Amino acid sequence: MDSIALNDGTTIPQLGFGVFKVDPAHTERIVSEALEVGYRHIDTAAIYGNEEGVGRAIAASGIPRGELYITTKLWNDRQGDAPAALRESLDKLGLDRVDLYLIHWPAPANDRYVEAWRSLVELQAAGLTTSIGVANFLVPHLERLLSESDVVPAVDQIELHPAHQQPETVVFAREHGIHIESWGPLGQAKYPLLENPVITAAAQAHGKSPAQVVIRWHLQSGFIVFPKTNHRERMVENFDVFDFALTDAEQAAITALEAEGGGRVGSHPDTVN
Numbered sequence: 001m002d003s004i005a006l007n008d009g010t011t012i013p014q015l016g017f018g019v020f021k022v023d024p025a026h027t028e029r030i031v032s033e034a035l036e037v038g039y040r041h042i043d044t045a046a047i048y049g050n051e052e053g054v055g056r057a058i059a060a061s062g063i064p065r066g067e068l069y070i071t072t073k074l075w076n077d078r079q080g081d082a083p084a085a086l087r088e089s090l091d092k093l094g095l096d097r098v099d100l101y102l103i104h105w106p107a108p109a110n111d112r113y114v115e116a117w118r119s120l121v122e123l124q125a126a127g128l129t130t131s132i133g134v135a136n137f138l139v140p141h142l143e144r145l146l147s148e149s150d151v152v153p154a155v156d157q158i159e160l161h162p163a164h165q166q167p168e169t170v171v172f173a174r175e176h177g178i179h180i181e182s183w184g185p186l187g188q189a190k191y192p193l194l195e196n197p198v199i200t201a202a203a204q205a206h207g208k209s210p211a212q213v214v215i216r217w218h219l220q221s222g223f224i225v226f227p228k229t230n231h232r233e234r235m236v237e238n239f240d241v242f243d244f245a246l247t248d249a250e251q252a253a254i255t256a257l258e259a260e261g262g263g264r265v266g267s268h269p270d271t272v273n
């Protein structure tokens with residue numbers, strides 16, 4: 001498993017398992033299966049309503065805490081109340097710290113993300129989260145954060161897949177030492193990414209599946225990625241991506257797919273509150 005070195009001196013497993021829309025009633029079983037398959041990095045959020053199931057799976061796994069990497073996120077209506085929100089998440093997860101705590105959306109209409117960021121800096125200093133970062137921050141949100149705080153986010157978790165690559169945000173983040181996490185890495189199955197001929201040709205050439213090719217494209221692009229699936233066979237498939245490499249030409253051809261459109265499958269960050 002490859003790791004990425006973050007700007008605060010810590011490392012994060014580059015491939016993880018996301019649990020957005022994993023039914024809380026089934027989360028313990030699904031995350032337990034993901035841990036059995038080999039995933040050690042789990043991406044959840046308070047708003048997903050499934051932190052308790054993630055916590056039960058962690059506890060049942062017997063895997064030493066130091067081998068796991070757990071991310072959760074501060075929901076928008078708690079931006080003025082981050083210390084209590086993180087404690088609630090930790091209680092649900094059954095942990096005394098997370099590895100990464102993110103502001104889930106800038107929610108600019110609320111005008112509280114700088115205040116929330118200052119709270120995250122204090123929570124990190126208090127040891128309740130090892131690293132801190134943001135999600136869905138575009139360049140103007142990052143610029144404001146950097147102008148009002150000396151602490152640079154470790155990551156920015158943004159919607160990113162071949163049809164929506166957000167190059168401006170990626171370039172700005174990289175210039176400032178912020179790593180990009182790709183959410184919706186498979187386009188949330190909302191457009192026919194896995195049937196695109198560029199992807200299927202690369203899959204055929206390597207004897208891999210289209211999903212494996214797309215995950216490999218994220219990894220070779222340097223992004224941190226945590227595809228979600230409810231199905232064990234897909235957990236295995238999505239994890240089995242370290243025995244091949246896309247050629248430079250295949251990588252470039254997938255990068256060029258953004259020009260074909262398809263675009264954003266989630267909400268624009270300026271509209272979420």
Ligand SMILES: NC(=O)c1ccc[n+]([C@@H]2O[C@H](COP(=O)([O-])OP(=O)(O)OC[C@H]3O[C@@H](n4cnc5c(N)ncnc54)[C@H](OP(=O)(O)O)[C@@H]3O)[C@@H](O)[C@H]2O)c1
Pocket residue numbers: 017018019020021043044104135136157158182183184185186187188189194211212226227228229230231234237238266
């Ligand atoms: N910060 C944010 O605002 C934000 C927003 C969205 C997501 N996220 C994070 O990013 C994670 C990943 O994004 P996502 O869950 O939205 O979307 P995604 O991983 O791009 O796509 C998940 C969809 O792809 C399907 N799928 C998974 N593996 C597959 C495979 N090998 N072949 C074919 N289809 C496959 C899944 O179906 P099945 O489940 O039926 O297999 C599901 O419908 C989330 O779980 C969450 O942790 C963050």
